[in-house]
Amino acid sequence: xxxxxxxxxxxxxxxxxxxxxxxxxxxxxxxxxxxxxxxxxxxxxxxxxxxxxxxxxxxxxxxxxxxxxxxxxxxxxxxxxxxxxxxxxxxxxxxxxxxxxxxxxxxxxxxxxxxxxxxxxxxxxxxxxxxxxxxxxxxxxxxxxxxxxxxxxxxxxxxxxxxxxxxxxxxxxxxxxxxxxxxxxxxxxxxxxxxxxxxxxxxxxxxxxxxxxxxxxxxxxxxxxxxxxxxxxxxxxxxxxxxxxxxxxxxxxxxxxxxxxxxxxxxxxxxxxxxxxxxxxxxxxxxxxxxxxxxxxxxxxxxxxxxxxxxxxxxxxxxxxxxxxxxxxxxxxxxxxxxxxxxxxxxxxxxxxxxxxxxxxxxxxxxxxxxxxxxxxxxxxxxxxxxxxxxxxxxxxxxxxxxxxxxxxxxxxxxxxxxxxxxxxxxxxxxxxxxxxxxxxxxxxxxxxxxxxxxxxxxxxxxxxxxxxxxxxxxxxxxxxxxxxxxxxxxxxxxxxxxxxxxxxxxxxxxxxxxxxxxxxxxxxxxxxxxxxxxxxxxxxxxxxxxxxxxxxxxxxxxxxxxxxxxxxxxxxxxxxxxxxxxxxxxxxxxxxxxxxxxxxxxxxxxxxxxxxxxxxxxxxxxxxxxxxxxxxxxxxxxxxxxxxxxxxxxxxxxxxxxxxxxxxxxxxxx
Amino acid sequence: xxxxxxxxxxxxxxxxxxxxxxxxxxxxxxxxxxxxxxxxxxxxxxxxxxxxxxxxxxxxxxxxxxxxxxxxxxxxxxxxxxxxxxxxxxxxxxxxxxxxxxxxxxxxxxxxxxxxxxxxxxxxxxxxxxxxxxxxxxxxxxxxxxxxxxxxxxxxxxxxxxxxxxxxxxxxxxxxxxxxxxxxxxxxxxxxxxxxxxxxxxxx
Numbered sequence: 001x002x003x004x005x006x007x008x009x010x011x012x013x014x015x016x017x018x019x020x021x022x023x024x025x026x027x028x029x030x031x032x033x034x035x036x037x038x039x040x041x042x043x044x045x046x047x048x049x050x051x052x053x054x055x056x057x058x059x060x061x062x063x064x065x066x067x068x069x070x071x072x073x074x075x076x077x078x079x080x081x082x083x084x085x086x087x088x089x090x091x092x093x094x095x096x097x098x099x100x101x102x103x104x105x106x107x108x109x110x111x112x113x114x115x116x117x118x119x120x121x122x123x124x125x126x127x128x129x130x131x132x133x134x135x136x137x138x139x140x141x142x143x144x145x146x147x148x149x150x151x152x153x154x155x156x157x158x159x160x161x162x163x164x165x166x167x168x169x170x171x172x173x174x175x176x177x178x179x180x181x182x183x184x185x186x187x188x189x190x191x192x193x194x195x196x197x198x199x200x201x202x203x204x205x206x207x208x209x210x211x212x213x214x215x216x217x218x219x220x221x222x223x224x225x226x227x228x229x230x231x232x233x234x235x236x237x238x239x240x241x242x243x244x245x246x247x248x249x250x251x252x253x254x255x256x257x258x259x260x261x262x263x264x265x266x267x268x269x270x271x272x273x274x275x276x277x278x279x280x281x282x283x284x285x286x287x288x289x290x291x292x293x294x295x296x297x298x299x300x301x302x303x304x305x306x307x308x309x310x311x312x313x314x315x316x317x318x319x320x321x322x323x324x325x326x327x328x329x330x331x332x333x334x335x336x337x338x339x340x341x342x343x344x345x346x347x348x349x350x351x352x353x354x355x356x357x358x359x360x361x362x363x364x365x366x367x368x369x370x371x372x373x374x375x376x377x378x379x380x381x382x383x384x385x386x387x388x389x390x391x392x393x394x395x396x397x398x399x400x401x402x403x404x405x406x407x408x409x410x411x412x413x414x415x416x417x418x419x420x421x422x423x424x425x426x427x428x429x430x431x432x433x434x435x436x437x438x439x440x441x442x443x444x445x446x447x448x449x450x451x452x453x454x455x456x457x458x459x460x461x462x463x464x465x466x467x468x469x470x471x472x473x474x475x476x477x478x479x480x481x482x483x484x485x486x487x488x489x490x491x492x493x494x495x496x497x498x499x500x501x502x503x504x505x506x507x508x509x510x511x512x513x514x515x516x517x518x519x520x521x522x523x524x525x526x527x528x529x530x531x532x533x534x535x536x537x538x539x540x541x542x543x544x545x546x547x548x549x550x551x552x553x554x555x556x557x558x559x560x561x562x563x564x565x566x567x568x569x570x571x572x573x574x575x576x577x578x579x580x581x582x583x584x585x586x587x588x589x590x591x592x593x594x595x596x597x598x599x600x601x602x603x604x605x606x607x608x609x610x611x612x613x614x615x616x617x618x619x620x621x622x623x624x625x626x627x628x629x630x631x632x633x634x635x636x637x638x639x640x641x642x643x644x645x646x647x648x649x650x651x652x653x654x655x656x657x658x659x660x661x662x663x664x665x666x667x668x669x670x671x
Numbered sequence: 672x673x674x675x676x677x678x679x680x681x682x683x684x685x686x687x688x689x690x691x692x693x694x695x696x697x698x699x700x701x702x703x704x705x706x707x708x709x710x711x712x713x714x715x716x717x718x719x720x721x722x723x724x725x726x727x728x729x730x731x732x733x734x735x736x737x738x739x740x741x742x743x744x745x746x747x748x749x750x751x752x753x754x755x756x757x758x759x760x761x762x763x764x765x766x767x768x769x770x771x772x773x774x775x776x777x778x779x780x781x782x783x784x785x786x787x788x789x790x791x792x793x794x795x796x797x798x799x800x801x802x803x804x805x806x807x808x809x810x811x812x813x814x815x816x817x818x819x820x821x822x823x824x825x826x827x828x829x830x831x832x833x834x835x836x837x838x839x840x841x842x843x844x845x846x847x848x849x850x851x852x853x854x855x856x857x858x859x860x861x862x863x864x865x866x867x868x869x870x871x872x873x874x875x
Contacts, residue, residue: 031716031724032764036862039728040838042721056754172822244807295803299783334783384781417758482717482758 058390058410058422059151060086060475060489062537064144071588071598073621073635074138075187075212075664077166078131082602082617083586085551086148086489086535087162088578090604090647093657094217094227095132095259098647101148101162102493103531103557103578107651111160111430111467113151117168117251118328119289119307124350124369125320125362127158127433133255133283133311134166135233137192137210139178139668142169148535149491150428150471153392153408156346156373157431160469161493168251171196171237172204177671184664186637189213203240209233216260217657218643225657226278231257245295254286262655263317265359265442270514272445272453276655277317285311299334319355324348340379347372352434358512363438363460372397388412400432401466423474432464436499436523443652445516452508453516458501461523470494483541492532497525498559498574500567527570529559545590553582573650576609596623610648616640617659629670636663721839722819722832723761726791729815729830730770732859735790736852739813740773747773748788750814752780752805753795787812794818794828802826813852824866829853842866 031039062084074080078097082089088105090098100109110127113120116136122129144166151163174196181191194208211232219225233255241247259281267275289307296302305328312321330344353366377392393407408426415421439460448454475489504520533555540548555578559571586600599620606614621635638644643658716724730747747770749761765775780786782801785808792814794805799820806827809816816823817830824831824844829851831842846867848855 031720032727032768034724036725036728036732036859039721039724040840040862042716042838172825245803295807297804297807299804301804337784340783381781385779417755 056388056412056414056420058388058412058424060148060473060491060535062086062146062148062487064146066142069138069141070623071586071596071621072600073598073619073633073637075190076131077134077136077138077144079637080138080144081146081164083549083551083584083600084146084148085537085582085584086533086553086555087146088582088604091659092647092649093225093261093654094214095229095257096261096654097131098649099129099131100578101146102491102533103555104161104574105578105647107649107653108435110433111158111469112162112164113155113159114164114166115155116166117289118291118305119251119287119309119326120324121309122158123311124322124324124434125352125354126435127430130283130311130313132229132231132257132259133285133313135210135212135231135255135257136166136168136235136253137194137208137233139180139192139194140168140174140206140208140235142167142173148489149424149473150406150408150426150469152406152428153394153426154342154375154377156371156375156394156396156406157398157404157429157466160428160430160467168235168237169206170204171206171239172198174206175204178208178668179671180666180668182633182664182666184635184662186215186217186660186662187212187664188215199238199240202242203238205236205238207234207236209235217660219262219655219657220645225260225655226262227260227657229257229259231255247293249289249291249293251289252287254284256282256284258282261315262657263315263359264444264652264655265317266445266455269445269455269512269516270453272447272455274444279315279317281313281315283311283313285309300332302329302331304329314355317357317359320352321354322350322352324350338381338384340381341377343374343376345374356440359442361440362434363440367434367438369399369434386414388414396431398431400437400464404429404431404466418479420477421475424472426471426473428469428471430467430469432466436460436464437462443521448517454506454519455509455516456519456521458521459504459523464499464523465497465525467498467525468496485539487537488534489536490532490534492530494528494530496528498527498529500524500527500561500565500570502526502565502567524565526562526565526567527559527574528562529557529571529574531555531557547588549584549586549588551584551586555580555582573609577607577647577650579605579607579614581605594625596625597621598623604646607647610650612645612648615644615646617644631668633666634663635666636661638662717760718834718839719756719758720760720764723757723764725832725839725841726761726793726817727764727768727775729791729817729859730775732856733815734854734856735813735815739790743772745773746776747790748776748778750778750780750786750789750792751795752782752784752786752792753798753801755779756795787814789814791815791817794820794823796820802828815851815853816847830863840864 064080069080072080078089078099081087081099087101090105092098092107098105098107098109100112104111108126108128114122114129121134147163151159155163176196178194183189190212192208192210196206198204213230214228216224216226216228235253238250261279261281263277263279265277267273287307287309291303291305293303307326309324326348328346332342335341348371351368354362356362373394373396375394379388379390382389390410396404406427406429408424410424412422437460441458443456443458445453445455471493473491477487479485501521502524504522506517506519509516509518535553537551542548557575559574561567561571582605583603589597591597602617604615606612618639619637620639621633623631623633625631638659638661643660645658647656649656726749762777768775778789782798786792787809798805802820816828818828819832824842827847829844829847833840833842841863843860843863843865844867845865
């Protein structure tokens with residue numbers, strides 16, 4: 001393994017040295033003879049600054065910009081993430097999504113770290129993300145930075161296969177008022193109200209609230225899937241410059257919502273009855289975050305962040321509530337002329353309380369986990385402006401598996417102004433969630449020998465260990481003239497200690513009555529495997545009015561049970577639950593008369609283990625912006641088919657429904 | 672691409688690595704010169720070509736104290752800190768130009784270097800996070816700081832480009848220009864949006 005990595009690094013390095021000086025194709029425009037008045041009258045192609053620069057970041061980063069958000073027609077964050085090549089977004093029902101990077105997609109996808117303004121939003125209960133509760137108004141989002149591959153040397157455990165960082169606009173960028181609203185066939189009604197003002201000469205604030213109401217989706221038989229949902233949310237942000245060198249930020253948010261869900265469950269042990277219940281789940285939560293940034297000098301600055309986050313969720317079969325307190329300190333300094341150092345210390349306390357039923361029980365019902373962490377990252381300019389090496393590592397201690405060390409080494413080579421190559425080797429770990437340790441999940445009951453019922457139950461394992469990843473990545477970013485940019489990433493991941501469910505010895509149980517046989521499946525770490533693949537993102541500005549953004553992702557997964565494992569199906573179930581091929585094409589066209597026309601097509605390959613056929617999703621939208629204050633848009637989603645299935649959700653937590661063709665109209669007013 | 676399922680790790684691992692290397696090689700071959708469609712050519716100026724021409728024009732309409740130049744022939748130094756968005760265009764525009772008897776030279780900086788040896792400092796958007804630091808580090812020096820990062824002039828920068836209705840405009844922070852001992856011509860000010868103007872000091 002190590003030898004392979006060295007070969008790859010040497011290979012990348014050898015490609016970098018012949019830095020051929022390549023000039024852009026544009027002819028030299030003699031603008032120097034023009035006066036300022038002339039210059040002020042030239043119409044320019046306004047392109048996002050972020051797209052223009054060839055980022056030096058030595059990882060597979062994709063940034064969803066404000067323009068991308070406006071052009072996407074998406075009304076929620078999961079649908080926005082479909083545009084990132086290498087992310088797999090599968091909607092389960094109206095309010096539930098399975099999202100992962102580079103494989104392992106399921107409702108409880110647990111290897112992806114998601115942050116909103118620096119606050120982690122994955123559930124410590126199952127390490128996954130409840131996307132219905134992350135309804136930040138899209139109008140407030142500045143950008144979404146998606147890193148595929150490990151980010152663990154900075155972000156810590158669970159940043160295994162990717163990091164999604166949702167960054168909202170600063171309060172001083174959202175001054176004045178905004179009202180937006182709309183409705184349609186599936187998105188029955190949605191709206192956002194926002195107002196921003198100044199706090200004296202040195203500060204700014206913003207307050208916003210948004211609501212959405214969604215209709216039922218069809219179930220696989222074509223009947224109503226009983227999964228309508230709604231959510232109400234409010235956000236407040238304030239920034240204040242305390243002194244010339246100090247600034248403070250406060251972010252407060254709260255939300256509440258309810259959603260229908262179809263829950264497959266055992267309703268009676270004897271006689272054995274398995275039913276799908278139509279239930280209603282209520283979710284709510286709030287958080288407060290504050291950050292203090294201090295600048296010592298041009299070469300040194302610090303940031304201290306503290307937040308508290310409370311989340312509750314319940315339906316008639318189950319209830320959970322957890323609170324997170326997090327303290328995070330970071331110091332950035334330039335050391336000498338060649339080293340850029342960031343180090344930090346963190347503390348997190350998570351407490352949770354659950355309420356179980358026959359279907360799902362946690363043991364213990366309430367517990368806590370404390371995480372202490374420290375990280376150091378040093379970017380060294382080996383050859384300034386061309387070769388940068390970044391070494392970093394994070395050391396964490398948690399209550400379940402003790403010390404966890406996650407190092408990484410990255411190299412970035414800027415071959416010339418238009419070409420950049422990078423490669424990395426990193427270690428990342430997923431620490432056990434509360435569910436991995438102590439869940440008891442009753443899956444189904446069936447008639448058994450001697451008139452006794454047999455009940456299959458998945459059990460958490462108090463001895464559950466970390467899942468480990470050794471990731472090797474390499475990538476290329478290149479610009480061809482002014483109008484075409486290319487970003488290619490390849491990766492080879494080696495996993496050990498992946499969670500498997502091992503059949504245990506059947507036993508008799510009398511509580512709950514009557515006496516029945518329990519067929520246990522116990523979480524263990526007896527699976528290993530490799531994944532490899534490539535992701536390509538292209539942006540082609542065909543003309544000033546037309547941009548095409550094709551993308552493609554390829555993924556191969558090979559999972560193997562350890563010799564001690566008796567779980568024969570686990571490998572295939574994992575390999576066949578993520579699409580091998582995904583492709584997309586997004587088109588943005590500016591039409592005369594302040595009209596814009598957007599079309600996005602997404603192809604997702606089949607999921608053999610779930611019997612889900614491949615599908616192509618087509619969204620289209622027309623926007624009219626008669627001035628700076630108003631915009632009107634009409635959007636159609638899933639236009640190609642009446643309905644399609646994206647996953648059968650083998651987790652058995654809820655039943656999946658079909659995505660249907662839909663449309664909505666929207667109006668935005670700035671004042 | 673067709674792959675056989677591999678039985679076990681060691682050979683599977685090296686074969687997978689070989690496949691990965693092959694992919695990488697494909698990627699790297701793609702990095703050679705490739706003929707792209709003719710549509711990739713453009714004739715109208717880009718945003719940054721226009722901004723480059725603005726920067727050149729600023730040298731004509733701003734006066735620095737003589738003391739900032741080593742001698743009567745020292746060039747006007749146009750610094751760029753962070754990633755250079757001008758893609759060589761700035762160099763082409765200022766090449767061979769003489770302003771007030773001085774040539775114009777371009778100097779690129781990385782964040783953290785001493786930035787005080789230039790007369791105009793363009794702060795690239797890559798340095799957005801470092802703007803307070805950068806402004807602090809050139810405090811007291813006679814430098815025309817320019818950027819197109821939002822709120823740059825509000826945070827103490829001298830000039831900020833804004834694109835409005837596809838045209839490039841600029842904001843001047845009067846107070847910041849005064850503190851840097853820059854004399855900005857009335858002609859330039861008339862075209863700018865001026866903020867933080869303290870009338871008591873008057874206009875030259």
